[in-house]
Amino acid sequence: MGIPVGISACVLGQKVRFDGGHKRNRFADEELSEFFDFKPVCPEVGIGMTVPRPTIRLQDNGDRIALVGSKDHDLDYTDQMIEFADNQIPSFEHLRGYIVCAKSPTCGMERVKLYLDNGNSVPGGSVGIFTQRLIARMPWLPIEEDGRLQDPVLRENFIFRIYALDDLYRSVADGVTRDSIIKFHSRYKLCLMAHDPQSYRILGPFVSDIHKWDDLNAFFIEYRQLFMDALKQRASRKNNTNVLMHIQGYFKRDLDKPQKAELRDVIMRYREGLLPLIAPLTLINHHLTVHPDSYLADQAYLELYPESLKLRYAL
Incomplete structure (x- = not known):
């Protein structure tokens, strides 16, 4: 058995992105797969979103950062994503690491675009809702973005x-x-x-x-x-x-x-x-x-x- 490592499903090549595509990382899929037993997760599919689907983004509403539809801000997926994360993360206790998808409003680890009501973005961005919960619950776990593996x-x-x-x-x-x-x-x-x-x-x-x-x-x-x-x-x-x-x-x-x-x-x-x-x-x-x-x-x-x-x- 390989070392158990979590990974965003799209990074492993699964076609689960909003446009029906993937973000396969060759190094992870071809080389690390020889040593790691990857556990793929797509939080957006996990909360019932379809493939393909309308795009979503992080929105600063003043009192909280929300996960909303990019075009229809009334579509709020924040509570669903938090519930999904909090239900999933306890099953990750056996994992030794996690590779997340960069820039994703659910999985991004840093510099994820965070929008204001006026359409401008906040300098420095934020962290994806799912990954933010993962970091908070398992601060010892090695987490890295697919792009940074280059x-x-x-x-x-x-x-x-x-x-x-x-x-x-x-x-x-x-x-x-x-x-x-x-x-x-x-x-x-x-x-x-x-x-x-x-x-x-x-x-x-x-x-x-x-x-x-x-x-x-x-x-x-x-x-x-x-x-x-x-x-x-x-x-x-x-x-x-x-x-x-x-x-x-x-x-x-x-x-x-x-x-x-x-x-x-x-x-x-x-x-x-x-x-x-x-x-x-x-x-x-x-x-x-x-x-x-x-x-x-x-x-x-x-x-x-x-x-x-x-x-x-x-x-």
């Missing part, structure tokens, strides 16, 4: 967070225990250093104090949110370089002088933008094969997701 940095961060959340759930599949949390957190120390050093410093003591919690399920909920918030920060070239130099220190007794110089040179060339992140990681994994280290071998940073996705080739 950006290699955003794509890598989103997919990494999906795999990390899946790993977290698998780690506590038999129940939340102090040992399972400590072991999981240990595997992600280098990832946290790369993504958010401040959260790395906060989460360490937080996990160390797990013995003070009587309710481990409550601890898990708090930890999940802090952990996923930290990973949402994209790993910078500077932070990745610091992590790579930290890893290099584990080989100081194993590598000879030329090998150390080579590794340092590859890391510095990555830092300067001359090489992708995959270059120093490949060399590090080679040295790890020759000189095994149990701590490094267990680090998620060195193998976050299937290599065939080639996510680190453009970083």
